[in-house]
Amino acid sequence: MNQNLVDKLLLDLKNSEPNIRERATRQLWSIWFWQKGKIPLEQIEESERLLAEGNVAAATSILDDLVDALPDFAEAWNRRAVLKFMTQNYDRAIVDCERVLELNPVHFGALHGLGLCHAALGNYSAAIRAFRNALEIQPHAIENQRLILECTARLS
The missing domain is CATH 1.10.287 (Helix Hairpins)
Structure with missing residues (x-):
């Protein structure tokens, strides 16, 4: 990179x-x-196609294999976190988001996703921290600003 x-x-x-x-x-x-080249990107695209078709198991299998084969490929972890979020597996999505951030601390998508997962679990303080961290990288992201206000209101 x-x-x-x-x-x-x-x-x-x-x-x-x-x-x-x-x-x-x-x-x-x-x-x-594109961090790991064309073939891993094609695998991500295939998993997204399968997910869009409703084949969660096959999409998950591709991403599981990808993170096993390329454990330093942050976007593979991020895509798997997205899949876990979409299937309401928030705790496991959080683990994957945290792995993305270990590999790529400026991954604003993973920070946003981390915030969404915490918010879905009712962990509003943690969600606010994640959204604020995302805003440090992407300060004009209005969606993160809105989510901070929403989570703050839920704390009251």
């Missing part, structure tokens, strides 16, 4: 110009998805 490019894109996420932020967001996702 080209760390200089990633650092530049992370700075662009803080830019006041929406087009610059959107481009940086797209490029970071691309870097993360």
Whole structure:
């Protein structure tokens, strides 16, 4: 991974110009998805296709195999966290999000997902922390701002 490019894109996420932020967001996702090359990316795409068709078991199997084969591939862990979230397996999704963040501490998607999982479990303080951490990386992400307010209201 080209760390200089990633650092530049992370700075662009803080830019006041929406087009610059959107481009940086797209490029970071691309870097993360392509981190291990074409074949692992195709496996992720296949798992997403299977999930969209409702074949959760097959999608899970692909992602389980991928994280076993490439344990340092953050996006494989992130995709599996998304799948676990979608199947309401929040505790296990949290474990996968935390693994993503060990591998890629600036993964704003995993931070957002971590917040969503904690919120779904009623752990609003933890959700707020995750959304705030995501905002440190992507300060213009209105959805995270909204979710912080929502979780804060639920604490009252």
